[in-house]
Amino acid sequence: MKKLSLIVAGVAALTAASAVQAGTLEDVRAKGFIQCGVSQGLPGFSNPDDEGNWTGIDVDLCRAVAAAVFGDASAVKYTPLSAKQRFTALSSGEIDILSRNTTWTMTRDTQLGLNFAGVNYYDGQGMMVPTALGVNAATELDGANICTNTGTTTELNITDFFRANGMSFNLVAFEKADEVVAAYDAGRCDVYTTDRSGLAAQRTKLTNPDDHKVLPEIISKEPLGPVVRQGDDQWFNVVRWSLNAMINAEEMGITSDNINKLTYNDKTPAEARFIGTEGKFGQELGLADDWAYQIISQVGNYAESYDRNVGPNTPLKLDRGVNALWSQGGILYAAPIR
Amino acid sequence: MSRSSSLIYDRHIRSIVFQVLLVLGLILGAWWLGNNTVINLADQGKTLGFNFLSQTSGFQISSTLGTWVMEYNVGASTYLDVYFIGIINTFLVAILGIIAATFLGFTMGIMRLSQNLVIKGFATVYVEVLRNVPLLLQLFFWYFAVLRSLPNRRGQIEIYEGAAGINITGLYLPAPIAQSGAGVLGLAFILFVGIAIWLGRWAKKRQYETGQIFPAFWVGLGLIVFGTTLVYLVMGQPIDWSFPVFKDTGPALRRGFQIGDGMVIVPEFIAVWLALSLYTAAFIAEIVRAGILAIAKGQTEASYSLGLRPGITLRLVIIPQALRVIIPPLTSQYLNLTKNSSLAVAIAYPELVSIFAGTALNQVGKEIEMISMMMAVYLTFSLLTAAFMNWFNARVKLVER
Numbered sequence: 001m002k003k004l005s006l007i008v009a010g011v012a013a014l015t016a017a018s019a020v021q022a023g024t025l026e027d028v029r030a031k032g033f034i035q036c037g038v039s040q041g042l043p044g045f046s047n048p049d050d051e052g053n054w055t056g057i058d059v060d061l062c063r064a065v066a067a068a069v070f071g072d073a074s075a076v077k078y079t080p081l082s083a084k085q086r087f088t089a090l091s092s093g094e095i096d097i098l099s100r101n102t103t104w105t106m107t108r109d110t111q112l113g114l115n116f117a118g119v120n121y122y123d124g125q126g127m128m129v130p131t132a133l134g135v136n137a138a139t140e141l142d143g144a145n146i147c148t149n150t151g152t153t154t155e156l157n158i159t160d161f162f163r164a165n166g167m168s169f170n171l172v173a174f175e176k177a178d179e180v181v182a183a184y185d186a187g188r189c190d191v192y193t194t195d196r197s198g199l200a201a202q203r204t205k206l207t208n209p210d211d212h213k214v215l216p217e218i219i220s221k222e223p224l225g226p227v228v229r230q231g232d233d234q235w236f237n238v239v240r241w242s243l244n245a246m247i248n249a250e251e252m253g254i255t256s257d258n259i260n261k262l263t264y265n266d267k268t269p270a271e272a273r274f275i276g277t278e279g280k281f282g283q284e285l286g287l288a289d290d291w292a293y294q295i296i297s298q299v300g301n302y303a304e305s306y307d308r309n310v311g312p313n314t315p316l317k318l319d320r321g322v323n324a325l326w327s328q329g330g331i332l333y334a335a336p337i338r
Numbered sequence: 339m340s341r342s343s344s345l346i347y348d349r350h351i352r353s354i355v356f357q358v359l360l361v362l363g364l365i366l367g368a369w370w371l372g373n374n375t376v377i378n379l380a381d382q383g384k385t386l387g388f389n390f391l392s393q394t395s396g397f398q399i400s401s402t403l404g405t406w407v408m409e410y411n412v413g414a415s416t417y418l419d420v421y422f423i424g425i426i427n428t429f430l431v432a433i434l435g436i437i438a439a440t441f442l443g444f445t446m447g448i449m450r451l452s453q454n455l456v457i458k459g460f461a462t463v464y465v466e467v468l469r470n471v472p473l474l475l476q477l478f479f480w481y482f483a484v485l486r487s488l489p490n491r492r493g494q495i496e497i498y499e500g501a502a503g504i505n506i507t508g509l510y511l512p513a514p515i516a517q518s519g520a521g522v523l524g525l526a527f528i529l530f531v532g533i534a535i536w537l538g539r540w541a542k543k544r545q546y547e548t549g550q551i552f553p554a555f556w557v558g559l560g561l562i563v564f565g566t567t568l569v570y571l572v573m574g575q576p577i578d579w580s581f582p583v584f585k586d587t588g589p590a591l592r593r594g595f596q597i598g599d600g601m602v603i604v605p606e607f608i609a610v611w612l613a614l615s616l617y618t619a620a621f622i623a624e625i626v627r628a629g630i631l632a633i634a635k636g637q638t639e640a641s642y643s644l645g646l647r648p649g650i651t652l653r654l655v656i657i658p659q660a661l662r663v664i665i666p667p668l669t670s671q672y673l674n675l676t677k678n679s680s681l682a683v684a685i686a687y688p689e690l691v692s693i694f695a696g697t698a699l700n701q702v703g704k705e706i707e708m709i710s711m712m713m714a715v716y717l718t719f720s721l722l723t724a725a726f727m728n729w730f731n732a733r734v735k736l737v738e739r
Contacts, residue, residue: 084683084696088705091382112703113382134590143597145491145507150683150692151700155397159412162398168597170507171398172606173697174686179478183686186485187506188605190591231381 024096024228024235025069025286033075036062037095040080040176043201044310044318045101045121054078058099060305061120061226063298064242065097068291073298082175084151087112090229097239098227101195103153108227117239119225120302121310122322122331124218125157126196128203131213133190138217142167147180147189149173157220158193181205195222200316238285245292247334248274249301251325256300259293273337281337292337302332375706390702391418397697399423400604400688403430420698424690425715431610431689432676432719438615439675440668443622448652450627461623468620474681476617481609481685488605491594494584501581505594506605510582513601519576526569527562534558606687610679618675625667629660661734669727673720680716690715 028034038046038058046056059078067073079095090098091113101123102108104116127146129135138161148154150173162169172189174180181202184192192199196214203209226243228236249255252270254262262271272278276289283289299305306323310316324330345351379386395417399405404423408415449461468476485506489495494503494510503510534554541554570577582600585593595602633656641651683692695712699705 084700087700087703091703091705107701108703111384113379113384132590140589140591142591144591147686150686150696155697156701159396159398163412169398170401170597172400172604172686173688173692175683175692175696179685182482183485186482187490188485190491229381230383 024232025238028069028096028235032070033077034062034066034069034097035079035095036076037079037081037086037089037098037100038062039100040082040178042101042177042198043204044197044314044316045201046078046080046099048078048080055309057120057305057309058101058226060246060299060309061099061239061243062097064246064295065239067294067298068238068242068245068285068287071288071290071294073294082151083149084175086151087114087227090114090227093229096228096235101198101224102227103195104223104225105153113230114227115230115236116223117226117228117236118243118334119223120243121197121224123195123197123222123224125154125193125220125222126199126218127158127215128184128192128199128212129190129215131211135215138215138219139165139167141169141191143169144190145170145172145188146191146193147172147174147184148193149177149180150175152194153220153222154194161219177202178205195224197224197310197316197318200310200318204315234286238287241285241337242291242295244334245274245295245337246299246302246305247325247332248337249292249296250303251327251334254296254301255304256297259296270336270338279338379706384703386706387704388707390704390707391421392416393702395420395698395701397701399693400606400686401602402427402604402607402688404688406601417694417698417702421690421694421711423688424692424694424712427687428676428679428689428715429719431607431614431679431682431687434611435614435618435675435679436672438611439618439622439671442615442619443671444626446619446623447626447630450623451630465620465623468616469624473613473617473678474684477609477613477681477685480613480616481606484605484609484612492586492590494595503582503584503595507595508602508604509608510584510595511601511603512579512581515578515580517576517578519573522573523566523569523576527566530562530565534562537561604687606682606685609685610682610687610689614675614678617678618671621671621674622668625664625671626660629662629664630656632663633659658734662731662736665727665731665734669724669731672723672727676719676723677716 036059038054038056041047042056044056046054046058048054059076062076062078063073066075069075079089081089081095081098081100083100086098086100086102087108089095098114099120101121102116103123104119108114109116127138127141129141135141141162146158146169148158148171155171155173158169158171172183174183177194177198180192180194183189185206192202194202196218199214203212203214206212226239228239249259252274254271254274259275262275267275267277269278273281275293276282276291280289282291285291288294300308306320307313310318312319320328320330322331324332326333376386393416394413395415396412398412399410399420402423404410404426407426408419408423410419410423446461446464449457450465452458452461488504488506490506494505496503501512535558537558538554541552545551580600582602583596585596587593637655637659638651641655642648646655679689680691682689683696686692690712695708699708702708
């Protein structure tokens with residue numbers, strides 16, 4: 001009877017263990033790293049270099065969370081996902097955060113069992129056409145062939161836009177961005193549509209980037225941000241506040257360069273709360289009190305991340321635009337740490 | 339020895355105990371999976387259900403057979419329509435792929451056995467190259483080879499003036515538009531095909547009995563072509579044709595073939611069909627070669643000594659026997675081809691995985707329901723293929739007398 005009781009006990013243990021889903025924060029702590037869902041290569045947002053190191057503002061978000069949780073920004077493993085796979089990968093628990101230029105929409109927030117933890121880039125959908133086509137406005141595109149990705153809001157937005165303007169079009173939707181670029185480059189389509197930041201990034205991959213132009217119309221709002229599973233508020237807070245810390249740091253003028261100088265006595269109360277020498281803000285999140293200090297010293301504030309990855313001095317050459325702080329004419333606004 | 343220990347050593351009882359344990363384990367496992375799913379879904383605020391199928395879909399789908407059959411219309415069509423479009427497009431490429439792969443595979447397999455070194459060498463190179471390069475790479479190769487070799491959207495290669503042409507956006511052909519009376523025409527066509535099949539059987543039977551040969555194939559074909567044409571004319575031409583329109587003047591964007599005129603076969607379809615057919619044909623060629631080699635050489639010699647020419651020997655003596663060896667592995671190649679068609683998502687052919695398990699899934703987020711529906715389609719199609727091939731196999735297998 002020994003074997004039988006062993007089996008019964010084993011099955012019972014298995015059932016008991018699985019019925020209660022542990023919190024993501026504990027899971028992450030137990031395995032020692034964060035599994036971060038990223039794109040399959042979108043320069044400036046999440047892109048691997050030739051040594052396999054990932055960079056980009058979406059990657060920086062995951063690194064910030066790792067810094068907050070472990071005090072080590074490098075405790076991240078990346079899962080490249082197509083637009084089509086991303087939500088399933090998150091729902092199934094394959095990844096802990098989805099940080100993959102993902103648009104926050106009502107359907108996704110309410111129907112998919114997901115929560116958006118904030119916005120790390122305010123984008124809008126645009127269209128790129130070959131200059132030789134002689135088109136100056138999106139309303140002249142009746143009858144166009146349009147290339148884009150499957151499983152994105154861009155498919156819906158472009159359909160809405162053409163329907164609203166009573167124009168016909170043909171949509172060719174690929175699974176991976178690389179194939180969209182290659183097909184557009186080969187002339188399969190007259191138009192390449194995706195988020196404008198994406199257009200800027202993918203344009204660098206074309207044979208002759210200067211032969212193409214981005215049309216002035218912005219046909220949608222695309223707030224891009226990190227996504228977590230619904231129903232785990234603790235983990236949701238960790239991700240949301242990691243992002244808020246980066247934005248607040250920019251507003252307070254705290255950078256990775258000057259944060260160490262703040263340990264002296266001349267810091268303001270807000271700065272003291274931020275770096276964790278005053279108050280117990282980290283504990284409330286389930287983290288160490290120097291969580292924000294770790295983020296800024298290892299990853300930098302939002303402006304540093306922006307300038308390093310997508311700013312005017314990068315191949316993407318994207319101005320801050322609406323992504324500037326609210327105090328500087330943009331709409332970037334984070335709740336205060338207090 | 340106590341009674342209980344003797345029970346443990348009783349083989350019969352022991353085997354029953356283990357079987358009961360196995361069944362219990364399976365039931366527990368299934369219950370555990372199901373229960374976990376429900377709990378995890380509830381945690382994420384999701385429910386199970388198929389109500390989403392009646393929601394309208396808000397995205398455009400590349401014009402293909404599926405969108406044409408379902409009369410897809412953004413804003414009016416539902417996710418259920420999207421599902422059917424995916425199924426139709428998957429089946430279209432699978433069926434046409436199976437037909438092409440079979441013809442090409444048989445040709446290549448027979449060519450590999452040729453005495454002619456050039457023919458044999460060509461077939462060998464074909465088989466070795468195509469079956470040893472991953473299918474996804476071939477898919478990309480054919481897609482971009484097709485795209486790069488065609489004129490751009492403003493140009494065309496004219497196949498027949500005003501009726502057929504090809505450029506990078508696809509192959510344009512006249513599209514039939516059914517008018518009243520088209521149904522009669524369809525029935526007449528089916529009737530003529532039925533007569534032709536009956537004629538073939540009758541001719542074969544007569545040949546077995548009397549030895550007289552009747553050219554049933556050509557007579558049947560003629561009957562179908564001329565009979566259908568006759569009915570078409572008698573019914574007052576009940577099918578209108580929509581011809582593709584090509585413009586080479588006007589603003590740059592408006593030049594080229596016009597959307598909505600004629601029928602377009604998109605390059606994505608051509609590439610998927612080419613890749614699947616060529617790839618699977620390489621495997622079928624090997625199966626055919628093995629099947630033919632499995633037939634004893636004496637059969638060929640016996641056939642020659644009866645005075646039959648090599649072509650007839652192959653067709654009437656060797657192949658029917660070889661089919662017994664060929665059909666079982668051929669069935670798995672057909673199943674492979676069907677399942678491989680899901681790779682088409684990579685190059686924008688709107689088949690089931692692409693539009694239903696891709697775009698639609700991302701919008702409604704019903705993973706379990708939608709993936710199950712998709713698996714049901716592949717399973718059904720595979721089982722139907724297998725059933726048909728088993729029936730065919732039973733027909734050609736050696737009947738012992």
